[in-house]
Amino acid sequence: MTTVGILGGGQLARMMALAGAPLGLRFLVMDNVADACAGQFAPMVIGDYRDETALAEFASRVDVATFDFENVPAESAQWLSERVSVFPNPRALAIAQDRLAEKTLFRELGIPVPEFAAIDTREGLDAAIAAIGTPCILKTRRLGYDGKGQFRIRTADDAVAAWDALGAQAATVGLILEAFVPFERELSVVAVRGRDGELRTWPLTENWHVDGVLSASLAPARVDASLAASAQAHARALAESLDYVGVFALELFCRDGVLLANELAPRVHNSGHWTIEGAQTSQFQNHLRAVLGLPLGDTAAIGHACMLNWVGSMPDPAPVLREPGGHWHDYGKSPRDGRKVGHATLRADRPRDLADALGRVGAGLRRADQVAPVIAALAAGR
Numbered sequence: 001m002t003t004v005g006i007l008g009g010g011q012l013a014r015m016m017a018l019a020g021a022p023l024g025l026r027f028l029v030m031d032n033v034a035d036a037c038a039g040q041f042a043p044m045v046i047g048d049y050r051d052e053t054a055l056a057e058f059a060s061r062v063d064v065a066t067f068d069f070e071n072v073p074a075e076s077a078q079w080l081s082e083r084v085s086v087f088p089n090p091r092a093l094a095i096a097q098d099r100l101a102e103k104t105l106f107r108e109l110g111i112p113v114p115e116f117a118a119i120d121t122r123e124g125l126d127a128a129i130a131a132i133g134t135p136c137i138l139k140t141r142r143l144g145y146d147g148k149g150q151f152r153i154r155t156a157d158d159a160v161a162a163w164d165a166l167g168a169q170a171a172t173v174g175l176i177l178e179a180f181v182p183f184e185r186e187l188s189v190v191a192v193r194g195r196d197g198e199l200r201t202w203p204l205t206e207n208w209h210v211d212g213v214l215s216a217s218l219a220p221a222r223v224d225a226s227l228a229a230s231a232q233a234h235a236r237a238l239a240e241s242l243d244y245v246g247v248f249a250l251e252l253f254c255r256d257g258v259l260l261a262n263e264l265a266p267r268v269h270n271s272g273h274w275t276i277e278g279a280q281t282s283q284f285q286n287h288l289r290a291v292l293g294l295p296l297g298d299t300a301a302i303g304h305a306c307m308l309n310w311v312g313s314m315p316d317p318a319p320v321l322r323e324p325g326g327h328w329h330d331y332g333k334s335p336r337d338g339r340k341v342g343h344a345t346l347r348a349d350r351p352r353d354l355a356d357a358l359g360r361v362g363a364g365l366r367r368a369d370q371v372a373p374v375i376a377a378l379a380a381g382r
């Protein structure tokens with residue numbers, strides 16, 4: 001009986017445990033809070049990720065370890081990797097934790113990125129705004145997620161407010177200034193690399209965010225073959241340079257037909273949730289296969305899928321459950337503003353049927369705004 005250890009006990013760990021059950025796997029989840037939602041399906045070690053006693057107990061009870069949370073301290077991942085196999089490796093994790101290191105690597109690999117500069121001081125911010133131009137975004141280098149730790153700078157005068165909001169963090173988690181990309185679309189490529197170096201990518205996903213949080217994903221994204229090939233080539237270059245094992249997502253902005261890399265997520269990703277019902281093999285199952293050295297599964301899509309995120313609180317499930325291709329995921333979390341508490345996936349064989357299902361669900365849940373951009377993309381056939 002193989003036990004997979006997961007650092008972080010959120011919905012990603014929970015869906016990983018569900019995907020691992022048919023493989024006969026056991027799980028052990030480590031989290032610093034006792035009510036982490038993966039704990040409803042797997043035993044837990046409760047402790048701080050820096051607590052070596054808790055980490056040692058975790059290591060002694062698992063055969064291999066992985067992450068649901070990318071902000072596990074890099075030193076803890078390193079400490080653990082000296083005792084048990086850890087995938088992805090701590091170096092990949094450390095690079096993905098730091099927006100500056102990540103963007104520097106993208107650039108070294110020839111992956112286009114928005115202009116960026118490291119910011120250490122208030123004067124440095126002014127100089128970088130002058131060099132990069134406005135609009136631009138000041139972000140924390142580490143520990144930001146879902147649009148948190150970001151400040152949009154529209155004119156040079158906003159530098160004062162931006163520094164008031166984030167300046168204190170220059171000395172702790174570090175800051176980076178990025179050019180604002182007036183993108184036409186946001187895309188992501190979710191990929192998996194096995195222990196033997198085999199790489200597979202799912203079809204590209206188109207994503208829509210609201211207030212920095214993912215709201216909807218459509219897959220396969222309607223993109224031409226050359227754009228898909230370029231996203232896949234970027235994913236391959238990254239995975240090979242990091243000797244990455246497991247699933248990761250590369251978030252991309254598309255502007256004038258060119259892809260610019262925003263972020264590497266070193267784990268299963270929200271924009272890959274549609275793969276549970278919309279692909280031959282889900283990202284969760286393939287992540288487990290990769291870290292265990294098992295053959296990877298087919299990543300082909302089955303028809304067309306749209307994932308809708310539920311943020312804050314769960315809506316009424318009935319409109320989704322009524323749909324022939326409707327699938328419901330309630331993470332078992334208590335409601336809280338801005339918190340991802342669940343998602344639904346609608347799947348259909350034809351784009352038109354998916355658009356119709358989205359229309360019915362949007363009306364039934366009074367969430368027409370959430371489904372509208374997806375219906376428009378399907379109608380445009382792009």
Ligand code: AMP
Nearest residue numbers: 114145146147178179180181209212263
């Ligand atoms: P992030 O935390 O970097 O993934 O940012 C969350 C969301 O904010 C992205 O998915 C975009 O919608 C938006 N965003 C972040 N960085 C930029 C940028 N440089 N230009 C335009 N939009 C951005």
